[in-house]
Amino acid sequence: MTTPAYKRVLLKLSGEALMGDDAYGINRATIERMVADVAEVTQLGVELAIVIGGGNIFRGVAPGAQGMDRATADYMGMLATVMNSLALADAMRQAGLTARVMSAIAIEQVVEPYVRPKALQYLEEGKVVVFAAGTGNPFFTTDTAAALRGSEIGAQIVLKATKVDGVYTADPKKDPAATRYSTITFDEAISKHLQVMDATAFALCRDQKLPIKVFSIVKPGALKRVVLGEDEGTLVHV
Ligand SMILES: Nc1ncnc2c1ncn2[C@@H]1O[C@H](COP(=O)(O)OP(=O)(O)OP(=O)(O)O)[C@@H](O)[C@H]1O
Ligand SMILES: O=c1ccn([C@@H]2O[C@H](COP(=O)(O)O)[C@@H](O)[C@H]2O)c(=O)[nH]1
Numbered sequence: 001m002t003t004p005a006y007k008r009v010l011l012k013l014s015g016e017a018l019m020g021d022d023a024y025g026i027n028r029a030t031i032e033r034m035v036a037d038v039a040e041v042t043q044l045g046v047e048l049a050i051v052i053g054g055g056n057i058f059r060g061v062a063p064g065a066q067g068m069d070r071a072t073a074d075y076m077g078m079l080a081t082v083m084n085s086l087a088l089a090d091a092m093r094q095a096g097l098t099a100r101v102m103s104a105i106a107i108e109q110v111v112e113p114y115v116r117p118k119a120l121q122y123l124e125e126g127k128v129v130v131f132a133a134g135t136g137n138p139f140f141t142t143d144t145a146a147a148l149r150g151s152e153i154g155a156q157i158v159l160k161a162t163k164v165d166g167v168y169t170a171d172p173k174k175d176p177a178a179t180r181y182s183t184i185t186f187d188e189a190i191s192k193h194l195q196v197m198d199a200t201a202f203a204l205c206r207d208q209k210l211p212i213k214v215f216s217i218v219k220p221g222a223l224k225r226v227v228l229g230e231d232e233g234t235l236v237h238v
Contacts, residue, residue, distance in 0.1 A: 005229030006157055008047040008123060010150030011038070012143060014162045015053030015084055017217050024060035026087050035091045037223040038128065042097060046227055047123040049153055050130045051146040052088055054080030074138030078105060081142055085132035086111065092128060099128040104136030104145070116152055123153060143201035151208045158210060159226055160197060161217035166234035167196050183235045202236070212236040 013034060020027030042048055057080035058065075065073045082103055089099040100122050102114040111132060112118075122129045134145040143160070150158045167189065168178040186206035190199050196214055205212055215222050215233025225232040 002044065002228070004041075004044045004046045004227050006046060006155075006227060008153065008155050009041075009049070009227065010146055010153065010155040010158045011041075011048060011050045011223070012146035012158060012160045012162075013050060013052045013088070014055070014217060015057065015081065015142070016055035016059070017161070017163050018052075018084060018087075019056040019059075024056055026056065026084070031087060031091045032095075034217060035088070035095045035097070037217070037221075038092065039095055039097055040221075040224045041227050042126070042128060044224075044227060047126070048128050049119070049123060049149060049155065050085075050088065050128060051134075051142050051149060052081055052084045052130065052132075053142040054078070054084060054134075056080075057083055071138040074140075075105075078133040078136070078138075081134055082107065082111060082132040085130045089128075089130050097128055098126070099130055101130045101132050104131070104133040119149075119153060129153075140200065141198050143197045144204065147201040147204040147208075147210065147212075150210055151204065155210065158205060158212045159223070160212055160214045161223060162196070162214065163216065163218060164196070164214075165216035165219060165222075167194055167214050167236065169194075171195060181234050182231075183237060186236055186238060189236055197236075205236070206238060209238050211238075 020030035054077050058077045085101045089101045092099040101111045103111045131149045134142050166180045170178040172178045186202050
């Protein structure tokens with residue numbers, strides 16, 4: 001079966017997963033593997049937009065940010081996502097893909113600003129669009145940026161590619177007895193305070209009836225299986 005289940009998707013890539021086994025930063029082999037996964041999906045003809053987190057870089061500067069004004073620290077976090085977005089786009093270019101980075105914060109010498117019609121045009125042209133700098137606002141996360149941009153571009157699903165292979169009854173990294181849901185409703189995920197994604201992102205997707213698939217970016221071939229509609233990860237739905 002090689003017919004994708006979706007025409008347009010928003011892929012949320014974990015920033016922390018980019019570290020691979022390193023303490024922080026971008027692990028070269030890891031980013032190349034992620035790009036190979038992305039390439040497999042674009043070859044299926046799926047229109048792909050990406051939001052990438054900033055945890056891998058922000059974690060490295062976090063001790064210095066202690067006691068800082070929250071909004072200032074958040075702007076630093078958003079700039080970290082710009083660095084990841086540029087690295088990802090460059091790795092995609094090296095792999096023969098055409099990518100465009102669009103930033104929610106104006107830094108026009110570095111990256112073009114986010115303009116929705118332009119993003120839609122790029123997607124229709126088959127280019128991969130990377131949305132950088134989150135929502136552009138402090139007090140939010142890149143999960144919420146993924147929900148927001150996914151809604152704006154009319155994606156059929158948000159694919160949250162992270163370090164765990166789905167939504168569990170509790171954080172599987174802390175509770176070995178936690179069990180994985182194959183599906184869960186937004187209301188249940190919110191009421192149970194499941195921390196795999198923030199509640200703002202869940203609520204926005206719920207209101208927009210935009211499903212989310214949570215799956216492992218570390219598991220080989222998982223992204224392609226998700227896009228083909230195969231049984232992988234956890235579906236969060238209305
Ligand atoms: N109920 C749960 N089910 C699954 N994972 C959970 C749960 N509760 C907490 N987690 C944790 O949430 C993490 C994923 O969310 P998080 O937003 O922290 O990471 P990310 O989006 O992958 O990283 P980044 O912020 O760098 O983009 C998982 O690595 C997992 O340890
Ligand atoms: O819309 C946004 C998105 C992100 N931030 C800040 O950036 C960091 C990194 O993002 P992650 O989603 O955690 O990977 C985040 O912790 C915020 O500090 C933001 O302020 N607004």
